[in-house]
Amino acid sequence: MAASPTTSPSLELPADATLPERHPEAPAPGEPIPPHSAVCFGCADVPHGLRLEFRVAEDPAGGAAVAARMVLRPDQQGAPGLLHGGLLTAAFDEVLGSVVALVTRPCVTARLETDFRRPMPIGSTLWLHARVDGRVGRKLYVTGTARLDAEDGPVVGTAKALFLKVGMEHFLRNSRPEDLEALGVSAEQIRAARS
Numbered sequence: 001m002a003a004s005p006t007t008s009p010s011l012e013l014p015a016d017a018t019l020p021e022r023h024p025e026a027p028a029p030g031e032p033i034p035p036h037s038a039v040c041f042g043c044a045d046v047p048h049g050l051r052l053e054f055r056v057a058e059d060p061a062g063g064a065a066v067a068a069r070m071v072l073r074p075d076q077q078g079a080p081g082l083l084h085g086g087l088l089t090a091a092f093d094e095v096l097g098s099v100v101a102l103v104t105r106p107c108v109t110a111r112l113e114t115d116f117r118r119p120m121p122i123g124s125t126l127w128l129h130a131r132v133d134g135r136v137g138r139k140l141y142v143t144g145t146a147r148l149d150a151e152d153g154p155v156v157g158t159a160k161a162l163f164l165k166v167g168m169e170h171f172l173r174n175s176r177p178e179d180l181e182a183l184g185v186s187a188e189q190i191r192a193a194r195s
């Protein structure tokens, strides 16, 4: 039966998934992960951004894992004095995307599910953790946890996501040309990808 536009395949790890290792050129556990772009809303040092800070985490099973930190600012409120829920989902998108990038890139988020478990007061710090649980072809299954004020603090949110490996043509065809050109892509490359 064809999936309806409002339902997507499950985020549960398929039985034939394998645990992917970190790419040989990816940073090692304990090392920081620099922003993947100077303007990213999630990881760059921009005034309006989430300003997540990352390091590679140790994974007991030998897989890929990251740890990240985010300080909750007054301009991120939803309910008075509490973090806007959509920003936790945005933080998970970035953190789960970062751990996938330790395995293979580029990938994009296909589906992301957030469970909100406790309120998150402004002024506190979120400690996030994410792990790639398995891969089947282009599909990478990832889970994450957010804790309050300490790496072993109370769980305030959890997430599950599916990322899909894409080719560079995904960006060549869809991104704004001026942003691609700022990265050194020629107008001719963009035209060729779109013809």
Ligand SMILES: CCCCCCCC/C=C\CCCCCCCC(=O)SCCNC(=O)CCNC(=O)[C@H](O)C(C)(C)COP(=O)(O)OP(=O)(O)OC[C@H]1O[C@@H](n2cnc3c(N)ncnc32)[C@H](O)[C@@H]1OP(=O)(O)O
Binding pocket: 008, 009, 010, 036, 093, 094, 097, 105, 106, 107, 108, 109, 110, 111, 139, 162, 164, 166, 168, 171, 172, 180, 183, 185
């Ligand atoms: C020299 C060149 C320089 C270029 C410069 C560029 C540099 C860039 C480098 C680095 C960038 C890093 C960027 C980080 C970004 C951070 C993360 C984000 O914020 S991503 C933004 C939000 N996400 C999107 O905008 C995706 C929008 N969606 C899509 O584009 C498509 O839907 C896409 C690619 C996700 C899937 O489309 P399909 O055509 O490739 O794949 P199909 O055939 O539909 O599905 C493949 C399999 O996946 C499952 N699938 C697809 N969507 C699913 C879903 N929503 N839920 C569950 N399963 C799904 C399907 O059921 C299928 O499974 P079965 O192979 O049959 O088993």
